[in-house]
Amino acid sequence: MRYFTITTLGCKVNQYDGSAVAGALRRAGWSPAGPGRRPNLVLVNTCCVTATAMRKSRQAIRRAVRAAPSAAVFVLGCYGAADPARLRRLLRTLGVPDGNVLIAGNHDDLSARVSRFIEGNDSLSYETTEGRKGFDEFHDESGLAHVKKRRKDMLRGGCVGTEGLGLLREFAGHQRAFVKVQDGCDAFCNYCIVPYARPRVWSRREEDILAECRQLVEAGHKEIVLCGVFLGAFGRATAIRRKWDNTPSKLPQLVRKVSEIPGLWRVRLSSLEPGDVSDELLAVLRDASTAAPHLHLPLQNGSDRILRRMNRQYRSADYRDAVSRLREALNRPAVTTDIIVGYPGETDDDFAETLAVAREAGFAKIHIFPFSPLEPTGAWLRRDEIPSQGVVRKRLEQLSELEAKLAQNYRGQFVGETLEGLVENATTPNGKPVSMSACRSALLGKRTRKAMTSRYLTVAFPASSGDDLTGRIVNLKITGVTDEGLLGKHIS
Ligand code: SF4
Secondary structure: OOEEEEEEOOOHHHHHHHHHHHHHHHHOOOEEOEOOEOOOEEEEEEOOOOHHHHHHHHHHHHHHHHHOOOOEEEEEEHHHHHOHHHHHHHHHHOOOOHHHEEEEOOOOOHHHHHHHHHHHOOOOOOOOOOOOOOHHHHOOOOHHHHHHHHHHHHHOOOOOOOOOOOOOOOOOOOOEEEEEEEEOOOOOOOOOOHHHHOOOOEEOOHHHHHHHHHHHHHOOOOEEEEEEOOHHHOOOOOOOHHHOOOOOOOHHHHHHHHHOOOOOOEEEEOOOOHHHOOHHHHHHHHHOOOEOOEEEOOOEOOOHHHHHHHOOOOOHHHHHHHHHHHHHHOOOOEEEEEEEEOOOOOOHHHHHHHHHHHHHHOOOEEEEEEOOOOOOOHHHHHHHHOOOHHHHHHHHHHHHHHHHHHHHHHHHOOOOOEEEEEEOOOEOOOOOEOOHHHHHHOOOOOEEEEEEEOOOOEEEEEEOOOOOOOOOEEEEEEEEEOOOOEEEEEEO
């Protein structure tokens, strides 16, 4: 038998890609490793969106190799695309022979690589990608010349991604299934490395997406999250809005079709920009009973000066307008966001504008990121303009404080109401999720379970021994607010 393990880091799109590769391996006769089943192959699906994500990816590779020193190693994902040379050196340091390593980033035709590997390898024999150079291989150059060379190198190659890996039959280990509908970004926000790691903008065919969603719902997933690197570019050839023709977005009609799949409880969208919040989309979110009243709209900064520096495709007024139209169209929608603190050149006034937009938007949740300069992005060239550590720390504290208040306000309005929620997998004592089947049989005694509501609120509630609730939609009477979400009581 042939066994594999897979570790996936990063965003929903990466999670989808990891599941697609794992699904292709399973269909080809590979099985997940487990007790008494040592892996012949370890896959690490990496992320490079921040310096921390890169560090975690390297840690995951180290852990996977140490757990299975003689297994072949298949590194994929964005970090594999961005810095294969560094990962190759890491694997050599860990004693993995080059012949046992495949590094395939998003520039490669991943589906062809996986298929070639599956079809041609009964005995383990791997190729080593001679890919892009490492971050430290351009140090003979400096400044803009260095960045230009680095960019050119990173953008080299095709990028076909996971097309052709087949449709997912299940999203293993999760109750909510992520379905990638779009990949790639060429918008080049100045802080973002994604356009270098996933440069080709492409969308899946609607019929494939719908067939996959139906299969996933039939497999028991009650919520589908439609995701993309630049989801608003679904059906478009570029993520640059000024290059779009006047044809309406295909996203609202896709959401409507997914929302009509029998057995589905919720369809949710992963992330959009203000420019994607069209009247058509709002009408679908309002009229489709299974559409979640939740949008994640990354703000990144509330100051137009910084948004311009970031090369974002909206201004603060566009953002405010999108949120107010959303509030008019839907009943108490959850608006969640991402904000970067300490972008090069951010002044106290800029930061004050961010706080003002956040207050006005009344975010249900803010994901706060301290700015981290990534080579070879535009912002990396301006890294000497990053505010001092002390200033950034203070701003992070201020924003965290506001975040906590806004989130409490938003959650507080649901106390006393009864909400539906999708019960998530039980977790092991160390907090790791356990498999659906394991947690169904291992529920002993009363314990706290968690359910996700359509407004993206996590409700913690006590469940009785033997209650087989995982993956079920339950009614929860909301009794209180916590730092993480809501407290509730299960009503049968
Ligand atoms: S839109 Fe901007 S932030 Fe989003 S993936 Fe593209 S470049 Fe990155």
